[in-house]
Amino acid sequence: MKTVVLCGSPKGETSVTLQYVRYIQKVYPQHQLEIEHVVPRIRKLENDEQAFAEIVERVRTADGVLWAFPLYVFLVHGSYKRFIELIVERGAQAAFAGKYAACLSTSIHFYDHTAHNYMHAICDDLGMRYVGGFSPHMADLLKEQGPAQLTHFAGEFFRAIMTQAATQRSYPPLSAPTWQYLPGPIGHRVDTGGKRIVLVTDAEPHQANLRRMIERFQSSLAPEVTVVNLHDVDIKGGCLGCLKCGYDNECVYEGKDGFIEFYNSQLKPADVLVFAGAVRDGTCRPPGRPSSIAPFLTATPHRWWASSSPFSSPAR
Numbered sequence: 164m165k166t167v168v169l170c171g172s173p174k175g176e177t178s179v180t181l182q183y184v185r186y187i188q189k190v191y192p193q194h195q196l197e198i199e200h201v202v203p204r205i206r207k208l209e210n211d212e213q214a215f216a217e218i219v220e221r222v223r224t225a226d227g228v229l230w231a232f233p234l235y236v237f238l239v240h241g242s243y244k245r246f247i248e249l250i251v252e253r254g255a256q257a258a259f260a261g262k263y264a265a266c267l268s269t270s271i272h273f274y275d276h277t278a279h280n281y282m283h284a285i286c287d288d289l290g291m292r293y294v295g296g297f298s299p300h301m302a303d304l305l306k307e308q309g310p311a312q313l314t315h316f317a318g319e320f321f322r323a324i325m326t327q328a329a330t331q332r333s334y335p336p337l338s339a340p341t342w343q344y345l346p347g348p349i350g351h352r353v354d355t356g357g358k359r360i361v362l363v364t365d366a367e368p369h370q371a372n373l374r375r376m377i378e379r380f381q382s383s384l385a386p387e388v389t390v391v392n393l394h395d396v397d398i399k400g401g402c403l404g405c406l407k408c409g410y411d412n413e414c415v416y417e418g419k420d421g422f423i424e425f426y427n428s429q430l431k432p433a434d435v436l437v438f439a440g441a442v443r444d445g446t447c448r449p450p451g452r453p454s455s456i457a458p459f460l461t462a463t464p465h466r467w468w469a470s471s472s473p474f475s476s477p478a479r
Contacts, residue, residue: 164324165195167225169218171232171243173403175203179301180233180269186304187317194321196229197221205242208249215249223258227265227324228291230282233404234270234298237277241401247285247444260290263330265320269301284334288444292330294323337444344372352385360388361433365440367394377439388437391429397421 172178181198188196199218201208208215222228232239250256264286266279275298286293297316303309322328362380366373381388399420407415416422430436 164193164227164321165197165225166227166229166321166324167218167222168196168198168229168231169246170198170200171202171230171240171246172200173202173240173242173401174233174405175200178233178404180231180267183267183269183299183304183313184229184231186310186313190314191317191321197225201246202240202242205245208246212253215253215255219250219253219255219258222262225262227263227320228259229265229267229320230286231267232278233301234268234273234275234278235402235404237274238281239278250289251444256289262291263294263320263324264291265294265316266296266298267316268296268298270298272298272300285444287332287334288337292323293333294320294328294330339443340372342372344375346375346379349379349383352383355384355386358434359432360384360435360437361429362388362390362437362439363393363430364390364438365393370441373439373441380437380439389429389433391425396425398425 168184170178170181170184172180175181184196184198199221201218204214208218232243238244250259266282268275268278279296279298283293283296295316297313299309299313304313323330362377364373364377366377368374377390381390397420399416399422403415405415407413414423
C-alpha cells in the first residue's frame with residue numbers, strides 16, 4: 164500500500180515533523196511512504212508545472228495522503244498553503260478526490276485545532292476521505308507514551324485505507340459570493356484621537372468589494388488610515404525555522420528583502436493594525452500571489468519577533 168506524505172516544513176529533511184514520519188516508516192515497513200517536501204520547493208513548483216505535475220501524479224496513484232506539517236502560529240506554513248492553492252489553480256483536484264487522508268502536525272500546542280480544522284476542510288473541498296488528525300508536541304516522540312500514540316494513529320490510518328472505512332464530510336462546500344458592496348454616503352468621520360492606524364491588505368484591482376470596503380474604512384476615520392498593500396512590499400519568504408534569530412534577534416533575511424524595513428517603519432509604530440483580505444478557501448488568499456495576507460499571517464510572524472520587535476527586545 165502506498166501513501167504520499169506531503170511535508171509542509173521549510174526545514175525539509177531536518178524538520179521535527181519528518182522524524183515522526185520516519186518513525187512511522189520503521190514501525191510499518193510493509194507500507195510504502197513517498198515523501199514530498201513541498202515547502203522548500205514551492206518556488207520551483209510555482210514556476211515548473213512539470214515538477215508540480217509529478218507530485219500530482221504520485222498522489223493520483225497512491226492509496227492515501229498524509230499531510231504532515233509543523234505549526235508555528237495558528238495555521239500551516241504560508242508556502243504549504245500556497246501549494247494547496249496550486250492544486251485548485253491548476254485543476255488537480257481529481258487526483259486527490261476519493262483518497263484517504265490524515266493530518267500529522269508537530270508543535271508546542273498553540274491553537275493546533277485551528278490548523279487541523281482548516282486542513283480537514285481542505286480535504287473535504289478536494290473530495291478526500293478524511294480519517295483524522297494527530298497533533299503531538301514536538302518532543303512527544305521522546306516521551307514514554309509518545310511512540311505508542313504515534314503508532315496507534317498511523318495504524319488506524321492504514322487500517323481505514325485497507326478496509327475502505329466509511330468517512331463523513333464535515334464542512335459544506337464553499338460558494339463564491341455574487342453580491343456587490345456598494346457603500347452609501349459617509350455621515351461623519353470618527354476621530355481616532357491621534358492613534359496611528361495601519362491597514363495591511365493584499366487587494367488586487369479585480370477585487371472590487373474588498374477595495375470598496377477598504378476605501379470606506381479609510382475615509383470613515385480622521386486622520387485617514389495608512390493603507391499598505393503587500394504586493395508593494397519586497398518579501399522574499401516566510402520563517403525558515405532556522406532559529407538564527409535566537410542568538411541576537413537578527414533574521415537570516417537581514418538585508419535580503421524589504422520586510423524588516425517595512426516592519427520597523429510601518430507595523431511597529433502603529434497603534435492599531437487592521438488586516439483586509441478575501442476569504443476563498445477558509446482563510447485569506449488571492450490566487451497566484453506569494454505576497455498575500457495568508458502567507459503573511461502564517462509565515463512571517465516569527466520574522467516580526469526576529470526584527471527587533473518589542474516582544475523580543477531585551478528591554479521587555
